[in-house]
Amino acid sequence: MSTSLVDAKIGELGSWFKEVGRVVVALSGGVDSTVLAALGHQILGDDSLAVTAVSPSLSYEALEGVRGFAGQYSLNYLEVLTDEIDDPDYVRNAPNRCYVCKSHLFERLAPVARERNATVVVGTNVDDLGDFRPGIQAAKDYHVASPFVLCGVGKAMVRSIAHALGLEVVAEKPASACLASRIPYGVPVTIQRLSAVERLESFLHRMGHQEVRVRHHGDIARIELPPEDFQVALANRERIVSEAERLGFLYSTLDLGGFRSGSMNRVLGRKSSDEGDRQTLV
Structure with a gap:
């Protein structure tokens, strides 16, 4: 992507931030929210507050990564606790789980923003609009702004902006999602299930697998890895099986389809097709 195009988009985002004046950035630790927090800090200084919601659906690795980034770049940073795990609508894990979760987040951020006379912002980008993301509707309902969407920024541009800001590690960071996204719809979200997923993924990360679900x-633990990582995983088969069994899984499988963000949503498309009822995903 050309430097001039990236610089122009950074300038457009800068103008948006300056017009808004004060922001509270929902910082999850993913590429998008991290770049947004960095931009907010660069443009607005302490008038940009990055806030991370701490709950069982956020892995300890991700939380430590956020803390490290906030400290390294001297962000104005705050952590808040969210209690979606106590909400039966979240626990039952219907396809709108993300909406319920984001609602808890935005309800927690609202008083923080009011106290600062600030606008809550999230890192949703234009490429997200074509996927099934109920949290986007929650953002609309809670009047949360999405600067990347408003300025026409997609995922590739977000990564290019990260490079331009000197955030090389962030630019190359794999896509991430909350731990609850690893549990099939209709299966209750519990701390035990979230913990088992988190600990096995952490084990695989330590083995060198950066993209893993x-x-x-x-x-059954269904492990998704990029196909080029299959041989390494198979070479360590016994170690992976042993760790999975220690965490409560009787069986460990390697998904031949490979790593796919949002693969749990495939069942929604199948049901929609079977019923002849295709939803508009926004």
């Missing part, structure tokens, strides 16, 4: 199917 452990999908929790009861007794």
